[in-house]
Amino acid sequence: MTAAPEQTDVLAVAREQVLDRGVGLGEQQVLDVLSLGDDRLPELLALAHEVRMRWCGPEVEVEGIVSLKTGGCPEDCHFCSQSGRFPSPVRSAWLDIPGLVKAARQTAETGATEFCIVAAVRGPDRRLLSQVREGIEAIRADGNDIQIACSLGMLTQEQVDELVAMGVHRYNHNLETARSHFPNVVTTHSWEERWDTLRMVRDAGMEVCCGGIIGMGETPAQRAEFAVQLAELEPDEVPVNFLIPQPGTPYEEYEVVEGRDALRVVAAFRLAMPRTMLRFAGGRELTLGDLGAEQGMLGGINAIIVGNYLTNLGRPASQDLAMLEELKMPVKALSETL
Numbered sequence: 001m002t003a004a005p006e007q008t009d010v011l012a013v014a015r016e017q018v019l020d021r022g023v024g025l026g027e028q029q030v031l032d033v034l035s036l037g038d039d040r041l042p043e044l045l046a047l048a049h050e051v052r053m054r055w056c057g058p059e060v061e062v063e064g065i066v067s068l069k070t071g072g073c074p075e076d077c078h079f080c081s082q083s084g085r086f087p088s089p090v091r092s093a094w095l096d097i098p099g100l101v102k103a104a105r106q107t108a109e110t111g112a113t114e115f116c117i118v119a120a121v122r123g124p125d126r127r128l129l130s131q132v133r134e135g136i137e138a139i140r141a142d143g144n145d146i147q148i149a150c151s152l153g154m155l156t157q158e159q160v161d162e163l164v165a166m167g168v169h170r171y172n173h174n175l176e177t178a179r180s181h182f183p184n185v186v187t188t189h190s191w192e193e194r195w196d197t198l199r200m201v202r203d204a205g206m207e208v209c210c211g212g213i214i215g216m217g218e219t220p221a222q223r224a225e226f227a228v229q230l231a232e233l234e235p236d237e238v239p240v241n242f243l244i245p246q247p248g249t250p251y252e253e254y255e256v257v258e259g260r261d262a263l264r265v266v267a268a269f270r271l272a273m274p275r276t277m278l279r280f281a282g283g284r285e286l287t288l289g290d291l292g293a294e295q296g297m298l299g300g301i302n303a304i305i306v307g308n309y310l311t312n313l314g315r316p317a318s319q320d321l322a323m324l325e326e327l328k329m330p331v332k333a334l335s336e337t338l
Contacts, residue, residue: 025268030272058329062332124159128152212241
């Protein structure tokens with residue numbers, strides 16, 4: 001089937017605008033990319049890979065994550081099994097400091113350069129911040145110089161400053177979805193509250209990690225909206241998650257994103273953010289399968305999470321590292337500034 005002229009044009013425009021000049025696509029252009037037919041998908045992925053190689057290079061950042069506090073969260077994020085408002089099987093639990101040190105050590109042994117400490121909370125209280133501080137000190141005392149990131153919910157300026165003083169390298173706080181769709185996903189806080197935290201983090205000098213979840217009932221137009229909103233934030237890293245329908249949550253009956261749609265999203269996000277670290281995160285195994293991981297790495301992705309994702313299982317780290325070796329994509333080395 002012959003592609004419509006506008007479909008041909010959007011990739012031609014993208015090649016000149018994004019590949020040649022490094023200028024990300026605008027909202028309508030991203031929507032045009034997301035509207036491309038399956039017959040154009042190989043061409044789209046190839047262009048996204050060219051853009052990644054041109055503006056980011058061949059290196060891949062590998063990260064491991066661990067949950068310091070699991071479950072019992074007071075917020076009502078409809079996708080999340082850790083919300084205390086839903087009858088999901090996940091129950092509140094804390095990881096002790098020796099467990100945190102062990103997880104960091106195991107993460108470093110995979111070759112990962114980033115270790116993210118995550119807590120299911122609206123925002124950190126004194127107890128949680130104290131545990132994070134003790135955990136980071138213990139990880140360093142263990143001789144581990146892996147870069148440490150945190151994901152602890154919404155922050156005050158004082159809390160941002162505390163994390164900077166602890167040596168936290170990067171802060172993750174996902175916007176989750178487009179601003180226009182957010183009230184359908186979360187009602188206990190606003191998109192703007194998340195945005196404010198991210199601005200404080202950036203202004204304090206920490207790297208910003210901000211992405212979201214695809215497959216929560218958003219339209220293609222809202223996916224395009226989300227891409228340009230992320231681009232406006234200029235995050236250092238964008239994790240791309242695909243919804244894993246969780247038992248007991250409002251989204252437990254939602255369908256998994258179809259693999260080709262997932263790859264279209266990955267490529268479109270790369271064309272919207274040519275210089276950003278774009279990370280495969282939760283749901284990629286379910287949505288794409290083993291072959292999809294390779295297609296994504298050749299379609300704009302340049303970072304991955306290895307191992308498990310908080311309350312969901314991922315692929316063994318060895319499997320992902322073997323894939324990177326086969327694709328001749330070097331793992332990013334630890335920063336020499338540590």
